[in-house]
Amino acid sequence: MSIRLRGSKFQVRVTVNGQTVTQSFGNRIEAKRWETQQKILLEHGVAEQNKPAQASSTFTLTDAITRYSAELLPGKRGQQSEQYLLRYWQSSSLAKRQVNAITRQDLVAERDKLLRTSLAPASARRYLDCLSAVLTTCSKDWLLLDANPMSEIRKPPNGKPRERRISRQEVSQILHAARFAPDLQAIIRIALETGMRRSEILGMEWRYVDLEKRVVWLPLTKNGDTRTVPLSLEATRILEALPRRADGKLFSKNGTSLSGAFQRAVWRARQTYELEAGARGTPADELVRDPFLRDLRFHDLRHERISSLVEGGLNLIEVAAISGHRTMQCLKRYSHLQTRILIDKLDRIALSSAAMSLPAGRHFSEQATSAITGTGLNRSVDAYGSSNTSDDA
Numbered sequence: 001m002s003i004r005l006r007g008s009k010f011q012v013r014v015t016v017n018g019q020t021v022t023q024s025f026g027n028r029i030e031a032k033r034w035e036t037q038q039k040i041l042l043e044h045g046v047a048e049q050n051k052p053a054q055a056s057s058t059f060t061l062t063d064a065i066t067r068y069s070a071e072l073l074p075g076k077r078g079q080q081s082e083q084y085l086l087r088y089w090q091s092s093s094l095a096k097r098q099v100n101a102i103t104r105q106d107l108v109a110e111r112d113k114l115l116r117t118s119l120a121p122a123s124a125r126r127y128l129d130c131l132s133a134v135l136t137t138c139s140k141d142w143l144l145l146d147a148n149p150m151s152e153i154r155k156p157p158n159g160k161p162r163e164r165r166i167s168r169q170e171v172s173q174i175l176h177a178a179r180f181a182p183d184l185q186a187i188i189r190i191a192l193e194t195g196m197r198r199s200e201i202l203g204m205e206w207r208y209v210d211l212e213k214r215v216v217w218l219p220l221t222k223n224g225d226t227r228t229v230p231l232s233l234e235a236t237r238i239l240e241a242l243p244r245r246a247d248g249k250l251f252s253k254n255g256t257s258l259s260g261a262f263q264r265a266v267w268r269a270r271q272t273y274e275l276e277a278g279a280r281g282t283p284a285d286e287l288v289r290d291p292f293l294r295d296l297r298f299h300d301l302r303h304e305r306i307s308s309l310v311e312g313g314l315n316l317i318e319v320a321a322i323s324g325h326r327t328m329q330c331l332k333r334y335s336h337l338q339t340r341i342l343i344d345k346l347d348r349i350a351l352s353s354a355a356m357s358l359p360a361g362r363h364f365s366e367q368a369t370s371a372i373t374g375t376g377l378n379r380s381v382d383a384y385g386s387s388n389t390s391d392d393a
Contacts, residue, residue, distance in 0.1 A: 003031050016042035026100065033143045059144055061102065061134075062095045067142075068134045077222075085130035099138050104149050107131075111153065121156035128155055161333045165307060166300050170293055173269040174262075183251055184261050186238055188301060193235035195305035195323050197222055198258060198298055200229075204250045211236055218324075227324045262298045269293050310337040 004011050009024040010031040021038050025031040065086050073079050089095065094102060094110065107128075114124035132150035139145040171192065178184045190201055200218050208217040214231040221227050231239070242250060253261065270293040277287055302323075309319050316331045316338060325331050 002035055003028065012038075014038040014042065029146060030100075030143060037143060059099050059138075060096050061092075061099055062090055064099050064134050064138050064142075064144075065090055068137055072137065082130055082133075085127055086134070088127060089131050089134075099135070099144055102135070102149060104152050107150055107153050111155070115156060120159060122159035125156045125158060162297075162300070162303065163333075164295055164300055164303075166296060166304050167292075170269075170296070173273060173293060174265050174296075177269040177272065178261075178265040181261060181265070183253065184258075184265060186242060187251060187253070187258065188262070189238050190235060191298070191301035192305055193232050193238065194229055195302050195309065196229060197302060197324070198255055200324075202251055202253060202255060202258060205248050206244065206250065207248060209239060209250070211240060221324050223324065223326045225324070225326070229322060229324075259298055266293055266296050306331075306334060307337055310334045311341070313341055 002013050006024070009026065010028050011022065011024045012031045012035045013020065013022045014035055016039060019042050021042070023034055025034065069083065069086060073083060076082070092110065094106060097106070111124070111128060114127055115121065117124075119127075128150065132148060135145065135148040135150050139148050171188070175185055175188060178188065187201055190196065191198075200221060203218070203220070204216060208219065210216070214236050216229050216231060218227045218229060239250070245252065273293055274287055277290075278284075306319060306323050309322065310316070316328055316334070319325075319334070320328065320331060323331075
């Protein structure tokens with residue numbers, strides 16, 4: 001018999017082809033699961049190496065996070081942000097708890113604790129998702145849990161997508177505030193011209209840029225795919241003016257430093273705006289309510305470019321080819337913008353049909369044609385990719 005009860009522990013001993021592995025567990029179910037797994041591994045000539053699974057009766061959440069960080073995090077995309085979230089759990093009230101003793105009630109209490117902080121529900125969910133990844137590994141890979149208890153609790157919603165759009169005036173003020181940081185200016189303008197993600201812009205290398213064909217190839221994007229991004233004339237001019245770096249990259253900043261630099265530029269621009277508004281006699285209470293240059297993030301530049309592409313008449317499939325969205329569901333937030341374009345097209349079809357039914361020699365007036373086709377609206381897109389129809393949409 002390969003499973004024996006020794007005191008309060010179930011000891012497992014598996015021997016296949018002369019190779020033997022042993023392990024102790026707190027209950028028979030875990031012991032049986034481990035025995036089955038080891039038989040398969042040994043039959044294929046793969047013996048358990050380095051760090052054998054510890055019995056869950058002594059394996060704490062801190063132990064799990066330490067092993068997870070050593071074995072699964074290295075080389076993983078988003079490693080730094082995930083490590084930051086894991087440090088939170090290493091200092092939590094669950095840190096010294098045995099993983100097989102963590103209950104749904106414990107996780108509900110931790111969820112509610114996160115929601116009582118200043119974190120947004122979507123941010124609280126990221127902390128829970130991070131812990132869930134560790135518990136899933138404990139269950140599926142290390143056989144320390146029968147199931148992940150996190151899968152049985154309700155998580156906070158991801159939240160609605162941001163609808164904030166940056167205006168041309170805000171872009172102008174931010175670029176002016178960043179005038180002493182030419183690399184930041186260039187990054188902001190590239191983001192507005194291409195709609196690329198922050199990580200994609202910072203990861204660009206000259207060997208993947210073809211200024212003649214006006215394209216940049218991204219070998220690795222957020223969703224793991226490669227993508228070729230077309231460059232507008234303005235984007236091409238911006239890249240042509242960049243100095244060449246010895247390491248072959250276009251920019252030296254990392255994600256954290258870029259976000260910080262962008263927020264400082266926004267803050268300086270807002271301070272200048274408030275000083276100028278105060279000098280003009282704008283009441284202080286009115287300035288407090290003024291949303292200009294507030295609630296802005298670097299990612300809003302991508303959102304603005306994608307919005308301008310939709311407003312410019314590109315369909316969502318064309319937009320996805322540029323933006324890198326994997327599914328149309330991801331672009332659903334922009335569908336209301338495309339609806340306006342479809343209405344214009346329907347009106348043009350109606351105008352064409354009506355014109356065909358008019359008696360010979362009769363025509364619509366210029367005012368009627370303008371009203372139906374929408375040619376009276378200024379839908380041009382400036383060099384920064386912002387629609388002229390609204391400055392503060």
